Amino acid sequence: MRDVYIIGVGTTKFGELWDKSLRDLATEAGLKAITDAGIYSEDVNALYGANTSAGQFIDQEHIASLIADAAGLSELGIPSIRIEAGSASGGAALHEAYLAVASGKYDTVVVGGVEKMTDVPPEEANKIVGGSLDAEWETFFGVTEASLAAMIAKRLEYEGKMKREDYAHIPVVSHKHGSMNETSHFRNSIKLEDVLKASYVAQPLTIFDCAPLSDGASAIVISSNRQLINSSENPVKIVSSEISTDYLSLHDRTSIYSLNAFKRSSKKALESAKISKEKVDILELHDSYSIIGLLQLMELYGEKEAMNLVRNEELYWDKSRPTNTSGGLKAHGNPLGATGIYQAVEATLQLRGKAGQRQVKGAKYVLLHNMGGIGATSVSTVLGVE
Amino acid sequence: MRDVYIIGVGTTKFGELWDKSLRDLATEAGLKAITDAGIYSEDVNALYGANTSAGQFIDQEHIASLIADAAGLSELGIPSIRIEAGSASGGAALHEAYLAVASGKYDTVVVGGVEKMTDVPPEEANKIVGGSLDAEWETFFGVTEASLAAMIAKRLEYEGKMKREDYAHIPVVSHKHGSMNETSHFRNSIKLEDVLKASYVAQPLTIFDCAPLSDGASAIVISSNRQLINSSENPVKIVSSEISTDYLSLHDRTSIYSLNAFKRSSKKALESAKISKEKVDILELHDSYSIIGLLQLMELYGEKEAMNLVRNEELYWDKSRPTNTSGGLKAHGNPLGATGIYQAVEATLQLRGKAGQRQVKGAKYVLLHNMGGIGATSVSTVLGVE
Numbered sequence: 001m002r003d004v005y006i007i008g009v010g011t012t013k014f015g016e017l018w019d020k021s022l023r024d025l026a027t028e029a030g031l032k033a034i035t036d037a038g039i040y041s042e043d044v045n046a047l048y049g050a051n052t053s054a055g056q057f058i059d060q061e062h063i064a065s066l067i068a069d070a071a072g073l074s075e076l077g078i079p080s081i082r083i084e085a086g087s088a089s090g091g092a093a094l095h096e097a098y099l100a101v102a103s104g105k106y107d108t109v110v111v112g113g114v115e116k117m118t119d120v121p122p123e124e125a126n127k128i129v130g131g132s133l134d135a136e137w138e139t140f141f142g143v144t145e146a147s148l149a150a151m152i153a154k155r156l157e158y159e160g161k162m163k164r165e166d167y168a169h170i171p172v173v174s175h176k177h178g179s180m181n182e183t184s185h186f187r188n189s190i191k192l193e194d195v196l197k198a199s200y201v202a203q204p205l206t207i208f209d210c211a212p213l214s215d216g217a218s219a220i221v222i223s224s225n226r227q228l229i230n231s232s233e234n235p236v237k238i239v240s241s242e243i244s245t246d247y248l249s250l251h252d253r254t255s256i257y258s259l260n261a262f263k264r265s266s267k268k269a270l271e272s273a274k275i276s277k278e279k280v281d282i283l284e285l286h287d288s289y290s291i292i293g294l295l296q297l298m299e300l301y302g303e304k305e306a307m308n309l310v311r312n313e314e315l316y317w318d319k320s321r322p323t324n325t326s327g328g329l330k331a332h333g334n335p336l337g338a339t340g341i342y343q344a345v346e347a348t349l350q351l352r353g354k355a356g357q358r359q360v361k362g363a364k365y366v367l368l369h370n371m372g373g374i375g376a377t378s379v380s381t382v383l384g385v386e
Numbered sequence: 387m388r389d390v391y392i393i394g395v396g397t398t399k400f401g402e403l404w405d406k407s408l409r410d411l412a413t414e415a416g417l418k419a420i421t422d423a424g425i426y427s428e429d430v431n432a433l434y435g436a437n438t439s440a441g442q443f444i445d446q447e448h449i450a451s452l453i454a455d456a457a458g459l460s461e462l463g464i465p466s467i468r469i470e471a472g473s474a475s476g477g478a479a480l481h482e483a484y485l486a487v488a489s490g491k492y493d494t495v496v497v498g499g500v501e502k503m504t505d506v507p508p509e510e511a512n513k514i515v516g517g518s519l520d521a522e523w524e525t526f527f528g529v530t531e532a533s534l535a536a537m538i539a540k541r542l543e544y545e546g547k548m549k550r551e552d553y554a555h556i557p558v559v560s561h562k563h564g565s566m567n568e569t570s571h572f573r574n575s576i577k578l579e580d581v582l583k584a585s586y587v588a589q590p591l592t593i594f595d596c597a598p599l600s601d602g603a604s605a606i607v608i609s610s611n612r613q614l615i616n617s618s619e620n621p622v623k624i625v626s627s628e629i630s631t632d633y634l635s636l637h638d639r640t641s642i643y644s645l646n647a648f649k650r651s652s653k654k655a656l657e658s659a660k661i662s663k664e665k666v667d668i669l670e671l672h673d674s675y676s677i678i679g680l681l682q683l684m685e686l687y688g689e690k691e692a693m694n695l696v697r698n699e700e701l702y703w704d705k706s707r708p709t710n711t712s713g714g715l716k717a718h719g720n721p722l723g724a725t726g727i728y729q730a731v732e733a734t735l736q737l738r739g740k741a742g743q744r745q746v747k748g749a750k751y752v753l754l755h756n757m758g759g760i761g762a763t764s765v766s767t768v769l770g771v772e
Contacts, residue, residue: 001490021522046629055441059525061517062472062634065762069520069634077650079629080763081478084468086448092467096482103489104387131447134455136407139445243432243465248448248455264463376451377466 001102002224006383007232008037009345014185014216014333022058022116023070025217029338030071030112033219037232044221045106047073047080050093050113052336056128058119067112079106085243086132086372087288089113090218090340091379095241097222107225113341114217125213129336132373134249146210148250148374149289150202152257157204161303162294164204166310168195170293171208171330173315173323178331180317180358181346185214185333195290209290214333218342234352239365239382240272248376259292261378262369263299269367269380277301280382281363282350283321284343286371287328296369297323317358325350325358340370340379347383387488388610392769393618394423395731400571400602400719408444408502408603409456415603415724416457416498423607423618430607431492433459433466436479436499438722442514444505453498465492471629472518472758473674475499476604476726477765481627483608493611499727500603511599515722518759520635532596534636534760535675536588538643543590547689548680550590552696554581556679557594557716559701559709564717566703566744567732571600571719581676595676600719604728620738625751625768626658634762645678647764648755649685655753655766663687666768667749668736669707670729672757673714682755683709703744711736711744726756726765733769 010032012025020028026049034041049064060066068080083093090113097111117125126146130139133148156162172192178184190208198206222238229235244264250256270277277300287293297306309315315323326332326346329339347366349355368381396418398411406414412435420427435450446452454466469479476499483497503511512532516525519534542548558578564570576594584592608624615621630650636642656663663686673679683692695701701709712718712732715725733752735741754767 023522053441053447055439055514055517056445056447058521059442059517060521061439061442061470062519062758062762064471065631065634065758066520068631069638069762074631074633074762077630077632077647079481080471080631081482081629082470084447084470085450085466095465096467096486099486099489099491100482102491103485105485105488128441131441131445133448134452135444135446136409243467244463245451245454245460245466246463247460248451252455261463372448372451376448376455376460 002104004098004101004222004224004238005229005235006220006348007223007228007235008033008221009348010036011183011218011342011345012216013183014214014335016118017215022054022114023066025116025215026067026112026114027070029217029219030110033110033221037221039228041073043108044073044078044110046100046109047078048093048097048109048111049082050089050337050341051082052084052087052089052115053128053131056131058116085377087336088340088370088372088377088379089337091370091381092243094340094344094381095243095379098238098241101222101224108223108228110219110221111341112217112219113338115335115337116215117213117335118215122213137249145374146202146205149291150205153204153291156257165192166307167290167294168192169310170287170290171195174287174328174330177317177325177358178327181327181332184327184331185212186331205289211288211329211334214335216333216335216338218338218345220341220344236348236351236383236385239384240269241381242268242272243379246376248373250374257295259295259299259375261375262296265378265380266300266369269382273382275365280365280367282325282360282366283323284326284346284366284368285324286369287324287330288334317360322360325360343368343370344383351383351385388490390484390487390608390610390624391615391621392606392734393609393614393621394419394607395734396422397569397604397728397731398602399569400600400721402504403601408440408500409452411502411601411603412453412498412500413456415605416496419496419605419607425614427459429494430459430464430496432486432495433464434479434483434495434497435468436475436723436727437468438470438473438475438501439514439517442517444502471763473722474726474756474758474763474765475723477756477767478629480726480730480767481629481765484624484627487608487610494609494614496605496607497727498603498605499724501721501723502601503599503721504601508599523635531760532588532591535677536591539590539677542643551578552693553676553680554578555696556673556676557581560673560714560716563703563711563744564713567713567718570713570717571598572717591675597674597715597720600721602719602721602724604724604731606727606730622734622737622769622771625770626655627767628654628658629765632762634759636760643681645681645685645761647761648682651764651766652686652755655768659768661751666751666753668711668746668752669709670712670732670752670754671710672755673710673716674720703746708746711746729754729756730769737769737771
């Protein structure tokens with residue numbers, strides 16, 4: 001397999017973007033990434049598009065074809081494929097694009113992620129988001145993603161593994177980082193008590209425990225073409241990309257709060273990258289819900305260390321374990337298909353030393369985790385500079 | 387890139403399968419393919435799932451995770467990804483799986499395609515099928531796939547390029563072949579006058595010009611593992627796999643009846659395979675509509691030869707240019723995500739010499755064409771035995 005580098009990144013602002021359609025967003029992000037890479041449309045050999053639910057959100061399937069067309073790439077007949085893995089679609093698309101380039105089939109590929117979630121009412125959008133769960137055995141009975149996350153939180157509290165305040169810290173960190181990122185959906189800082197006192201989505205989770213419904217698109221350009229890599233500013237290497245799955249329904253798992261897919265994919269990604277977890281300078285976790293963010297820390301560092309990291313406030317960009325420096329899904333936003341791609345955009349900015357205010361000094365390795373449903377699909381990616 | 391072989395195939399019957407859910411169908415096809423390959427679950431390194439619109443048909447996204455779970459592969463944490471490219475999802479998934487194995491990342495992969503279309507009323511299903519067109523610029527204004535195909539037919543007749551009878555031949559051939567295939571949706575033979583006299587879907591196209599709404603699933607096992615290849619019965623080589631795109635909307639194209647994506651992808655697939663089109667023993671074309679089937683012959687052989695092939699009835703399994711020996715989309719059925727995978731199943735049966743009554747003698751190469759929308763995505767695949 002050939003070495004593959006990220007040579008360009010681009011993103012739209014995330015948020016409730018009433019005035020922009022899916023094709024506007026995708027084209028904007030893609031064009032920015034191509035411009036950032038300093039290449040032309042003719043250099044692009046294929047397009048991979050991550051999208052979770054455009055069929056339900058805007059009655060549009062065949063998304064990759066739509067984007068290739070809107071971006072003017074259909075004229076050239078460029079191959080274009082949509083990848084879907086629930087809210088892990090972005091990470092999965094990056095995996096596919098990485099393999100396509102590593103295989104030698106394509107030299108340079110654009111990987112974009114996009115979701116347009118605000119064209120339907122929020123209650124309808126939440127129902128659609130539930131499509132990443134098991135429609136027949138979970139959502140049919142009224143379960144939502146938030147309610148599953150809430151059940152997990154309740155169980156962990158009941159078993160004495162954590163207190164309400166512990167997972168409430170996660171969105172506080174994300175909002176702090178989000179406030180320093182100009183493409184964030186939310187740019188306000190919040191306090192622990194804001195999280196605790198906000199209105200409930202699914203008890204004990206409040207609106208500040210849950211990532212928002214966002215519109216947005218992000219794109220990256222990856223390549224194995226030596227000339228393009230050398231002429232790009234600070235290429236970032238895709239060191240490893242690993243996917244794992246778990247039972248789709250929570251009730252099939254031996255424990256409702258074990259994230260086995262993440263455990264397996266992150267272990268493999270670190271092994272493939274030949275680095276220990278201590279070498280990871282920045283973590284981008286899938287904090288769709290505060291409790292799920294904390295669970296990922298627990299899977300990675302063990303219960304005790306994870307709690308210490310949270311309670312000692314070590315997750316900020318200028319502390320020992322910078323986590324979700326982008327603002328995470330909570331503050332930067334969660335346009336499902338775009339989320340995993342934006343994680344790679346953030347990592348690239350950090351590894352280039354171009355993350356502005358929230359720059360983590362001397363970052364060499366970033367571990368990304370993009371998740372589908374409540375842990376049924378996990379994509380772990382290590383990006384690095386040497 | 388490593389050589390990749392098909393070592394196992396499986397399919398459900400296609401049809402209106404009221405008593406089977408999407409997960410039943412996918413699991414049945416996958417299990418058959420694994421059994422046919424003579425391997426165990428533990429041998430499978432990844433799962434690629436093709437599906438076009440389960441989000442709209444059955445409120446379920448995250449399809450690949452669902453299938454991995456239902457098939458008992460989540461226990462092992464096997465990576466599972468859904469590929470979508472409209473009704474070319476199957477071909478695109480095969481492309482992705484092929485690259486993943488050719489790259490060296492995975493040794494053995496199951497590629498499945500599935501669609502459950504009959505859980506919603508036909509008018510709703512037709513609207514969902516339209517999701518592969520441009521929702522904003524075509525379907526919003528009332529256009530359906532059938533109406534676009536009808537416009538193309540009208541235009542070609544108006545320009546004097548063909549007569550009504552010419553494209554009516556295509557479903558007659560498909561039904562003849564379908565009658566010899568036990569997994570077909572329709573097993574009845576039809577006559578030219580049946581096509582002409584049936585009720586209209588979109589004038590001049592009648593119900594016999596249009597592929598049905600089907601349920602079904604198909605799966606294949608591909609591998610680069612020498613031991614598994616050698617122990618499998620008649621491995622079939624994936625000689626080449628090429629994708630191309632065109633403008634999504636017909637009104638953006640210079641001609642509404644040029645299938646540029648197919649022209650490009652088939653040319654490239656034959657070039658990569660280093661064979662001329664005369665070397666192709668069997669064609670599996672995407673005859674979603676009779677007129678579209680004929681257009682593909684015209685793109686491949688030129689107008690004059692294509693007309694001769696049709697008028698001289700040369701497309702049957704025992705004639706000079708066997709086409710859609712499976713029964714095609716028209717008679718074997720068109721469960722969108724499964725269609726492209728079933729084409730590979732049919733080709734494998736033919737290349738193994740196990741296609742029964744409809745066996746094409748001494749077939750060495752098969753060219754498959756799986757199409758998304760009306761020609762916006764084209765996947766051309768060459769399978770062969772040496």
